[in-house]
Amino acid sequence: MRLLIVEDEKRLAVSLARGLTAEGYAVDVVHDGREGLFRASEGGYDLLILDIMLPGTNGYRICATLRAAGHDVPILMLTAKDGEYDEAEGLDTGADDYLTKPFSYVVLVARVKALLRRRSGAPSPVHVLGPLKVDTAARRVWVGQDEAALTTKEFAVLEQLVVRPGQIVSKAEILEHVWDFAYEGDPNIVEVYVSTLRRKLGADLIRTVRGAGYRLETGR
Structure with a gap:
């Protein structure tokens, strides 16, 4: 999943980015x-964390502009302002949730996960596909009765396939949602992670569709 943080307090933004990357x-x-x-108008993001008081243009206007243009990306607003009128204004412009600074990082992560689950339309974060069980909230994976240990990047690649079982997911889509826009390395890194997932979870789990991408097999 790919997130965009728009926050002018650089230390806070970097701290949030490091935590969410982890x-x-x-x-x-x-x-x-x-x-x-x-950047938000370009699309491709699964969630936007948006401060209200920003240089250039404020969070209210960003939110209202995105909604007016038809963008339905979940938006979590952050602000140092406090009071029910500020919260109401944020929600009225199209925000999905609201946190007042200072806030608990644990609460922010919980809100992020809840908004992402809500967008996917999945009432449960647990996906069962044949012998494979994936809990996207706890970030745990089992093959049969055995739990598989995955790195955060391995899990992120797998998650892109799990949420669209049986569908072809292109290498470009995986890169866009698992690596940030600053990544300038070899796009074949996706193949490396797919190979590792096959080794850990089963050689026939992920099928390569030549020239199109990858598909998670659901009928094993």
Whole structure:
């Protein structure tokens, strides 16, 4: 899953990015409202963490502009302002949730996960596909009765396939949602992670569809 943080407090933004990256998300960070609106308008993000008080343009306007353009990306607003009118204004412009600074990082992560689950339409974060069971909330994977130990990046690649079982997911889509926009390495890194997942979870779990991408087999 790929997240965009638009926050002008650089220390806070970096701290959030590091924590969410450790949770397995691909995280991009910008510190200016106009740049944040530009990147969010390009699409490709699964969730936006948006401060209200920003240079360039504020979070209310970013949120309202995205909604007016038809973007349905979940938006979690952050602000140092406090009070029910500020919260109401944020929600009225189209935000999905709201946190007032200072906030607990644990609570922020819980809100992020809840918004992502809500967007997927899945009432349960547990996916059972043949012998494979994946808990996307706890980030745990089992093959039969045995739990498989995956790194955060391995899990993130697997998650892109799990949420679309039986569908072809392109290498470009995986790169976009698992690695941030600053990644300039070899795109074949996806093949390396797919190979590792096959070794850990089963050689016939992920099928390569030549010229198109990868598909998680559901009828093993």
